[in-house]
Amino acid sequence: MAVDDRLRFEVLGEVRAFRAGLPVDLGPAKQRAVLAVLLVQAGRPVPTHQIVDAVWGDEPPENGANVVQKYVAGLRRALDPDRAPRTPGELLALTGSGYVLRTADAVVDADEFQAAVKRAAAERAANHPLEAASTLRGALALWRGDALAGLGGSVFEAARIRLADARASAWETWAEIGLAQGRAAMIIPELTQLVAEFPLREGLRAQLMLALHQAGRQAEALAVFRDAREYFLDEFGAEPGEKMQEAHRRILRSEPAPPPDAPAPSIPVQAQVSPTAPPPARLPPVYWRPSNQRASIVEVLFAAIVPLATCTMASWSYFLYAAVRRRDRAQFITAAVYFVLLVFGVSLFVIDPTGIDEEASAAETLGVFILLPLAISAAVHGAVVAVRTGDYERAKTLREQARQFATFDPARAVEVGVGRPDILSRPFDDGGLVDVNHLGPYELSQALKLPLAQAQQIVFDRERRGPFVQPGELVSRELLSERVVKRNAYRLICIPLTSQREPAANS
Incomplete structure (x- = not known):
């Protein structure tokens, strides 16, 4: 060979x-x-x-x-x-x-994987489910871990999420075939591991429930739903989606599991919900979890008072606290600068000490001129930093969770208002994301601090040329400068439209 x-x-x-x-x-x-x-x-x-x-x-x-x-x-x-x-x-x-x-x-190998997934879809459509399942297992065997493992940054993370989504979809198809073939007992162990690996994939959780139900383990199937409900409420403040709700209803009604080779029940695609319209009756309720990004008055007072109360001896302390809490390198540098100036100012008194009745030396006079403004500067500077709450690690985590939520279920993400700061009663905190595909011109102007005319141009271009796939298109379409997009990249998101055409909000 x-x-x-x-x-x-x-x-x-x-x-x-x-x-x-x-x-x-x-x-x-x-x-x-x-x-x-x-x-x-x-x-x-x-x-x-x-x-x-x-x-x-x-x-x-x-x-x-x-x-x-x-x-x-x-x-x-x-x-x-x-x-x-x-x-x-x-x-x-x-x-x-x-x-x-x-x-x-x-x-x-990524192209090989995608080609095998398409080949499996063709085999399944031709009524060859066993060949399709085998092809999918061969495709999934190409994976050696997380895609692009060890590489950080937004470009690699976006590619990693996209490939992980394709991998999870392939596993879901494989599980569907197994359920249709009546092999629930064989796929339950693997489905259990997959739910732990892809906790946001409601399809895998629903299939695990149905597999347990098919195997006569109804109590365990209901426990899977309870665990999922607790997870989604804790992480997103939202109930499980329609796939899991439908599986749950079937188990509660003691409906028989789908027989081998039975087609999977169709799940209606969630329609786009207008922010002003009441949610459809079939949607599960969602619960508001307010944001916690406002400045704390205690933190502001601490930052302003400590430098003055300690005669500038602790002028650096708040900035070190802010650096650790926010994981902000700039605040580490600021704390170091204040500490160095403090040490230098104090050293001037040590170099040339004088008695109480003696006239202050030039070194001591210079020390006073350094330490006094240093205390005032640290107090004002610290208060300003405290008021600007910054990008805490919690906000980063919330944004990452919301981005994954939007990747796996964009229709649901639109329903609950991910990236929509204009919706006051959103079901969960998304860490300050801004969805350029669903916000109107006024909201975009406010969120990104843009002139209203420029925000209107973004919405007009979106309506004329279609929604944005990634924030970089704002630059390629010559709507925003690269500097503005890079400055806001951490919070920009482009959730796909869930209908062929959706009017911009408040436009």
């Missing part, structure tokens, strides 16, 4: 490359990350500044373009060793729009 000497790229785990079955040395971690950026957008040019943003984030090197060029050269030597020196790269080429990795003659 001939050995396939084509390049093989793997991203369903740590990023790796092979030639003729042998691993390719991809070089240092940053060089491997540059390859990952190009693999995520294989076949499309990626501008150098986007590679820098993806790999280095908020800490880019001073000569980012030169560093990327150096790593690309290293990748060319590793991936295309037969290329003559100083000749244009064919596999990894430089175009007018950026670097492009051409994988038409290579194999990428």
